[in-house]
Amino acid sequence: MAKNKALAARVALEDVAPNRRQGGAIRALLTPASVGATSGFLGHLELAPGEFVAEHYHPFSDKFLYVTEGSAVVRVNGEEVPLESDQALLITRGQRNRIENRGAGVLIAVFQIAPLAPRPELGHVDTEPVPHPGCVPPRVGG
Numbered sequence: 001m002a003k004n005k006a007l008a009a010r011v012a013l014e015d016v017a018p019n020r021r022q023g024g025a026i027r028a029l030l031t032p033a034s035v036g037a038t039s040g041f042l043g044h045l046e047l048a049p050g051e052f053v054a055e056h057y058h059p060f061s062d063k064f065l066y067v068t069e070g071s072a073v074v075r076v077n078g079e080e081v082p083l084e085s086d087q088a089l090l091i092t093r094g095q096r097n098r099i100e101n102r103g104a105g106v107l108i109a110v111f112q113i114a115p116l117a118p119r120p121e122l123g124h125v126d127t128e129p130v131p132h133p134g135c136v137p138p139r140v141g142g
Contacts, residue, residue: 009035013044021135022126024051024101028138032116040114041140047072047101055098055128060117063091065099070107073100096127 011029018025024047028034031041040061045053047070055075065074066088074081075098076091083089091097101107117123120141 019138020132021130021137023053023131028140031140033139033141040112040116042112045109047107049101049104051101053099054130055096056124056126057096058093061113062093064112065089065109067109070105071103072107073102
């Protein structure tokens with residue numbers, strides 16, 4: 001008998017533990033592992049003042065970043081791009097990027113990574129030391 005596929009899948013922010021390996025609090029919300037996503041994944045990012053997400057790139061994927069609260073400075077291949085609340089940025093595959101909170105308040109952003117890499121371990125490449133190397137990377141793949 002064929003398994004029924006859900007028409008929609010919901011994940012609450014509070015149900016996903018933050019991952020701090022790259023800096024800040026990153027939550028991979030809608031992923032192949034959590035909801036069976038097949039074309040990419042959606043996440044939530046929170047950075048306190050002075051925090052950053054270490055520089056990295058996605059060799060197979062574009063990053064869509066939308067700031068919902070606060071402000072960010074995103075370095076893309078070394079060039080600074082300021083982002084304010086209600087602004088979005090597309091970072092195309094292969095571009096090094098680092099997200100910084102230089103403001104006085106919290107930075108909250110939503111991001112999507114798409115399409116998926118052929119295998120989860122190929123989807124992310126660090127280009128500077130991460131703040132918390134002892135933390136396991138977030139589980140995205142199925």
